[in-house]
Amino acid sequence: MSQDQLLQEGAVAPEFSMPASRNRHVSSQELKGKPFVLYFYPKADTPGCTKEACGFNETLREFEGAGLTIIGVSRDPVSKLDKFADKYDLTFPLASDEEGSVTEAYGVWVEKSLYGKTYMGIDRTTFLVGADGKIARIWRKVKVPGHVEAVLEAAKTL
Template sequence: MAEKQVLQEGDVAPDFSMPASRDRHVSLTDLKGKPFVLYFYPKADTPGCTKEACGFNESLKQFEGAGLTVIGVSRDPVKKLDAFADKYDLTFPLASDDTGAVTEAYGVWGEKSLYGKTYMGIDRTTFLVGADGKIARIWHKVKVPGHIEAVLEATQKL
């Protein structure tokens, strides 16, 4: 396995191109010159991921008002993301990194442990990328309560 990528604020956001919920496609090329939020979550329709997705969805007008696109990323297949989006009426794109290339490029795929068992998974991480294509802020090991507000606050500084 390749060494884990470690991105830092100020780095250029790694390229991506992924299928997304509701017959959409998201790519860095399409976002060129526009700021965006790219958040990585472990698994669709699980409690923490649902709270986070619903939180972003509820604040979507504020993000859009600041000129930002919000994109959620997991390794779930598009079919599962469509069901998740439909169940909670999530209107922003949920992208499927089914190859794992994007989660690895952003350094969010790693060893995790739960109840003494170790496994590979996505570390809940959010990237705020400026219109210049550079990472303005990174939140690692995100705890959902208060996170959306922190991201919204950081968008004011772009």
């Protein structure tokens, strides 16, 4: 997906339906008429992803108080997401997009490089979706420190 094809703020959020941690299922259909945060992270139980997940978990009451649902998405299998959720007592759903249709639809499955090697992976990105189903805010190439607070501030303005 090229830069000009990426989802933009104001666009309708792509639909999704995925299995999630702790025997749950998440779908855009169930969230119709409700605002939500869909954040994409590369891999469960890695340092940056753990900090980000714990940050959302610690502020979950504030997000819920603002009427928002938080959903984390990676390509990890549900069994790995369950272990991650249990290890850090993450109570919001961690969704599994193993086949990659959701990461592709949201444009976060990208070519990355590390130590001269290129590979495909998830670009850490957060989407704030309004009750109207449209993307209100997008944070791309997320740096974890301060990110959860920025998303919460934006969420309060919905």
